[in-house]
Amino acid sequence: MPVQRSIFGRPVPAIPPRRMAVLLGTIAVFAVFTLVFTLPNSIPVGPSLGRFTDHKIALPKIPKQLSPSILNPFRQAAHAPPVQKNSTTGEVSWYTNWNWLSPFSSSVTLDENRSLLPPLEERPPIYTYYDHTISKDSDRKDAENKILLTWRRAWWAQGFKPIILSPAEAMNNPLYTELQLHDIEPFIKTELSRWLAWENMGTGMLCNYLLLPMGSYEDPLLTFLRRGEYPVLTRFDKLGSGLFAGSKVDITAAVKQALGNKELKAAKDFISAVVPETFEIEPKHEALAYYDPVTIKDKYGKIADDINEGGTTGMLMLNQLTVAHLHSTWQNLFTKGIAVLKPEAEHMSAMISPAYRLAEFLAQCPESPMPASCPPNRPRCKPCVASTPLKITTPPAYRNTTELYTIGTVPHPYTNALLTSFREDIDVRWIRRESERDPWLTTLTKELLGTGVSGAPRVIKFKQAVASKYGTAHSLWITPEKETPADLDWHFGFAIPRNATDTGKSETPVPGPERRPVQKPDPKDGPVPNPDDEKKEVSLMKRAIEFGTARTPDEEKLRGAIEAWNLADTEAWRFARAFLARSRVERLKWEEEEKKYAGGAGAERGKAEGWGRWFDDR
Structure with missing residues (x-):
């Protein structure tokens, strides 16, 4: 007579041997599939420490064509991502990918020595204008070069691409010929050349090289400017011609309006050469410092005196x-x-x-x-x-x-x-x-x-x-x-x-x-x-x-x-x-x-x- 087994006083139904074999087999198959397809993927691709030990017993070797990692021998071999341009210097190499927060780079690059980095943030261009063709003594040119270098460093650190424009970009503009037909003062002509050079480059910002960003990286204005999208032509209250931002369409329209102004000869600057509605005026710009002549004279008189005399000492100061x-x-x-x-x-x-x-x-x-x-x-x-x-x-x-x-x-x-x-x-x-x-x-x-x-x-x-x-x-x-x-x-x-x-x-x-x-x-x-x-x-x-x-x-x-x-x-x-x-x-x-x-x-x-x-x- 078969033995009747019980748990807590209650009989346990007997399972026929055939069904028991099927049940155990199903569990075994499920366990194997779990180990094969789940466990290897949970281990980061990387070197194995076992090959560096001093043991004498030979370990079984998995053919390399199956997988680049012994930790995941069942994964199919795959080509590594292609080498990107400018992604190597010396023994350091990297691969740019949106998946840069993967814990281990080799899981994506399939290369232990190749790091996974985030995509480079696109730097919006910020332009300034400098006429290097004007004859000046070497000391003055060196002083101006140091000022330009300071301008470039400051804007680069804030995530922008500072670009210095010259008369070459202005002359490359089709509207430059029209500018030569106007009998205007040299100052306003230089100002218009500055805008022609900017219009030739397109969407971006036009900045005086005496205007510098002085604020946190997270400042709302700097964050907005870094996006590189400027829906309207904008200037900034009380900064004069220090900084403009706009799209190429708006810049072109403003330049044509200025060149078509019959009273252009009487204009003091570009802002006065166009109608006020051309610009939207932004009142908040706490992160921008403009060292224009008026500010220098008002706040830093010690420096203004030497600059007005035409010396280079004041510029260096x-x-x-x-x-x-x-x-x-x-x-x-x-x-x-x-x-x-x-x-x-x-x-x-x-x-x-x-x-x-x-x-x-x-x-x-x-x-x-x-x-x-x-x-x-x-x-x-x-x-x-x-x-x-x-x-x-x-x-x-x-x-x-x-x-x-x-x-x-x-x-x-x-x-x-x-x-x-x-x-x-x-x-x-x-x-x-x-x-x-x-x-x-x-x-x-x-x-x-x-x-x-x-x-x-x-x-x-x-x-x-x-x-x-x-x-x-x-x-x-x-x-x-x-x-x-x-x-x-x-x-x-x-x-x-x-x-x-x-x-x-x-x-x-x-x-x-x-x-x-x-x-x-x-x-x-x-x-x-x-x-x-x-x-x-x-x-x-x-x-x-x-x-x-x-x-x-x-x-x-x-x-x-x-x-x-x-x-x-x-x-x-x-x-x-x-x-x-x-x-x-x-x-x-x-x-x-x-x-x-x-x-x-x-x-x-x-x-x-x-x-x-x-x-x-x-």
Whole structure:
């Protein structure tokens, strides 16, 4: 007699063996399909640490034609995305795609060394007019070139493409012949030539090179102008001919109206040569500073006197003043200071030293002919005072605070491992048995995401901090294995000072580094190394840099192992390195193209002062 089984006193119906076999088979098939099609796709494409171990047992090998990753052997082989134009510099390469927030770039690029970056934001053109054909002495041309360079840097940092137009663009306009038929004053003729050059280029903005953006990146007016769409021809209240914005259709109509004006000879400027209804007047422009002759005479009389005499000293002083105002405006935006990130803080002082030195120069007061003055658009600014510089902190974690500027140093996992272990050499055994996974990124994002989060969401948060619109305006991320870029003036929009003023109201000679107020380290920002540890940190950093330039086969094996163990940290390092490299390539390509026009006006001349001298020991 068969046994009657029961649960909690209730009989359990018997299942025939045949049905039991069908049920178990169905479950087995479902489990296999789940493992084959779900599990591989949930693992990021990347290197396997197993091939770097010292085991003696041969592992089965999956043919490469099936998949580029051993983590997903059943995925069909696919071609990598094509190499894009201007997407490589040195050993750094990237691929631009809207899916840039994918945690691991190799899942899209199918290349471990190719980073996935966001599409470049299209920079709307902003034009200025400069007649380089007028005969001038070399000193005056150099002074004007410095002013133009300041104008270009300021607008480039705000997301625009600054372009200098010349009489060549005006003469290329079909309406230029009609302009020559008018018997008008040279000033109004130059003004009309300026508009003809703009009309020849099309939709955009026409700006006087003495008008500069001095406001936050998120300012509503600057945000609107960056869209590059101007439904009506617009000028700005009380800025005169400082800035116009409009479409090509509206610009053409305005130029034809001015040339057809029978009273053109009596016009004082282009605005008076057309009917008032031609322009829509925008009253709000708090982010624009215009250093026109009237403003200079009213607010900066010391400079106006020399400019009126035709000397170059006043122009050089004006350029120095505008640079100082750009810098002080930047400081007023970040009232909580500068955060030089220092995750795993115990032995990271040498690694973040370049970033900290940059923060010191950003925090100090710029040299200015009128240190206590304010920009014309910010009469209630807070002038920089060297006795109370901007605060510099070294927190271990990234803090998403609007009034705090962040400078991050993103190490390669090998660099981070050397410094955290504080030893000259590491091996695969140490990596697998003693080191934690992704320690740098985990510490960096601990305050934002907590501790119970995997590497993938941490990478996404990091990428947003580096490459989002907000992130690029509030942070800078560099890698310690390469020298700090020498062109960071373009990132910030002003010439970063090499010296500091004594006080905000003094006009005495600028003191050297030895007279700068030294900020004492905050104990909350982590330990400060003793002299012996500091020497060893420098030695370890040198070892990490040498490891990154040339590697033996054993070192290559070690590099692969530590990258496979720290997939998130490696992704963060590659992403930050590629993003900074692409920004430089974009600017250099644009600058090389612009050198062909307007006699190369506004270009950096002479030997640039690199960061090497800045970072010499004081």
